[in-house]
Amino acid sequence: MPSTFTVALTGQSLIHHDIRTCTDPGFLQIVETLKTADVAFTNFEGTILGRHGGSPMKGSYFGYSDPYVLDALKQAGFNALALANNHAFDLGPQGILSTLEEVRGRGFLHAGIGLDRDHAVSPGMAAFGDRVIALVAMDGGPGPRTMYAENAGYRRPSRPGVNRLEVTRIFEADQAAFDMLETIQTTFQSSKLERANYAQPDDSPTLDDEKEIDFYGTIFRRANTNRRVVAIDPDSASSQLAAIARASSDGQFVIAYLHHHHWEPNWRDVPEWVRAFAHACIDAGARAFVSHGTPVLQPIEIYKRAPIFFGLGNFIFHTEKGETEWSLPDVWKSVVATCEYDPAGSLQIDLLPVVLGGEDRIKDLDFHERYVPVAAYGKTGEQIIDDLAERSSVFGTRIERNGVIGRIQIS
Known part of the structure; x- marks a missing residue:
C-alpha cells in the first residue's frame, strides 16, 4: 500500500545569484521544509547560458542565468522544475538546448520546453519513492509565436522552444468605440500585405469580418459593452489536457503547471479563464494545479479534492539595481505549500508564510538585495495567512491558522 506522500510547492524562482552560502536561519528552515518533502517544486523563471550559447531575444526584460543557479536550487531542496515561462526563450533555441542539458545533468524532474512541439508538450516523469510523478508545464503568453516549440513541416525544420497553451486576447468594444477604431483604421488604411508585414513574426489573425477588426496587432470585436476577453484555443487546450489524461491513466501522480501574463487589473484577482482551465486539468486527471506569472500571491481552491494554487507569487526574485516597478509589498x-497526501484519501496542506529578504526589510527599497525568502513568524506572517484565508474563502476554501502556519484539511 502506498505511503504518505508530500509535495512542496513554492512561488517562481527568478534566480541570477548563487545563494548556496546563505546562512540565514529563516531561509535554512525553508530549505529543511523542501528537503523533507518527497517532491519540491518551483518554476525556474529563466534560461541558461551554457554550452550552446545564444543571443538576446528581448530588450529591457531580457535575462539569463549561469548554470550554477541550478546547483543552488538543488542545494535548496528542489528536485522538480517547470521550465515554461516568458524568460525561457530569452536566449533563443540555443538557450532551450542549454537549459535542457543542464537541468537533465542534475537529475531534475522537468517539463515545459523541448526540441519541438511534441517534445515540449510531453510530461516529464520521474519516480519518487513508490510513486511516479508526471509534470505537464505550459506557458499561456503573451509572447511571439517564435518562442514556442514547433514540429517540422513542409520546408520548415523543427524549432526548439516553449510548450504553448495558445491564448488570445480580444477587446470587446461598444458601437461608439468600435466606430471610432474603424474610422482611425480607414484614415490610415493599409493593404492586407502591409498588415501581414507588420504582423511578422506571427501570422495575421483570422477575423470575423462582420464583427472584428485587427487594429494594428490587437483584435477588437463589436459588442454591447467594453471589456477584455481572454480565450484559450480549443485545440491547444485539448493537446495539453490529453497529455495530462494519458499520464493519469497510466497511474502517475500528475502536476499541471501554467505560466501566464494575462493578469487582471488587480493582480490579486484570479482570471476566470484560468479557473476554468484549472478545473479542466483536474477533470483530466491532474492531482494538483499550480500557476505563476502574476508576481503576487493569489487564492487557493480545492476542486474535487485537488488543490489549485492560482498564483504562488515569488520565491526567489532577483532584480537589478534601480528597478522600481516591484515596490508593491505583495x-x-x-507561502511554501506542503501538500501531504494520505493513502486513505485525506489531504493536509500546510502554508508557511515567507517574505523575500525578511520581514524587517519589507518596507525598504533595496529590492535588488533581497536574495532569498525567509520564514515569516512575526506579524507580517500572520497577515499573509489571514489575508490568503479571507480571499480563498470566496472559493470555498477554509484556511485555519496553527500558530503562524496556515492549514487546509480535507478529510
Whole structure:
C-alpha cells in the first residue's frame, strides 16, 4: 500500500545569484521544509547560458542565468522544475538546448520546453519513492509565436522552444468605440500585405469580418459593452489536457503547471479563464494545479479534492539595481505549500508564510538585495495567512491558522 506522500510547492524562482552560502536561519528552515518533502517544486523563471550559447531575444526584460543557479536550487531542496515561462526563450533555441542539458545533468524532474512541439508538450516523469510523478508545464503568453516549440513541416525544420497553451486576447468594444477604431483604421488604411508585414513574426489573425477588426496587432470585436476577453484555443487546450489524461491513466501522480501574463487589473484577482482551465486539468486527471506569472500571491481552491494554487507569487526574485516597478509589498510575500497526501484519501496542506529578504526589510527599497525568502513568524506572517484565508474563502476554501502556519484539511 502506498505511503504518505508530500509535495512542496513554492512561488517562481527568478534566480541570477548563487545563494548556496546563505546562512540565514529563516531561509535554512525553508530549505529543511523542501528537503523533507518527497517532491519540491518551483518554476525556474529563466534560461541558461551554457554550452550552446545564444543571443538576446528581448530588450529591457531580457535575462539569463549561469548554470550554477541550478546547483543552488538543488542545494535548496528542489528536485522538480517547470521550465515554461516568458524568460525561457530569452536566449533563443540555443538557450532551450542549454537549459535542457543542464537541468537533465542534475537529475531534475522537468517539463515545459523541448526540441519541438511534441517534445515540449510531453510530461516529464520521474519516480519518487513508490510513486511516479508526471509534470505537464505550459506557458499561456503573451509572447511571439517564435518562442514556442514547433514540429517540422513542409520546408520548415523543427524549432526548439516553449510548450504553448495558445491564448488570445480580444477587446470587446461598444458601437461608439468600435466606430471610432474603424474610422482611425480607414484614415490610415493599409493593404492586407502591409498588415501581414507588420504582423511578422506571427501570422495575421483570422477575423470575423462582420464583427472584428485587427487594429494594428490587437483584435477588437463589436459588442454591447467594453471589456477584455481572454480565450484559450480549443485545440491547444485539448493537446495539453490529453497529455495530462494519458499520464493519469497510466497511474502517475500528475502536476499541471501554467505560466501566464494575462493578469487582471488587480493582480490579486484570479482570471476566470484560468479557473476554468484549472478545473479542466483536474477533470483530466491532474492531482494538483499550480500557476505563476502574476508576481503576487493569489487564492487557493480545492476542486474535487485537488488543490489549485492560482498564483504562488515569488520565491526567489532577483532584480537589478534601480528597478522600481516591484515596490508593491505583495510582490515580496508568498507561502511554501506542503501538500501531504494520505493513502486513505485525506489531504493536509500546510502554508508557511515567507517574505523575500525578511520581514524587517519589507518596507525598504533595496529590492535588488533581497536574495532569498525567509520564514515569516512575526506579524507580517500572520497577515499573509489571514489575508490568503479571507480571499480563498470566496472559493470555498477554509484556511485555519496553527500558530503562524496556515492549514487546509480535507478529510
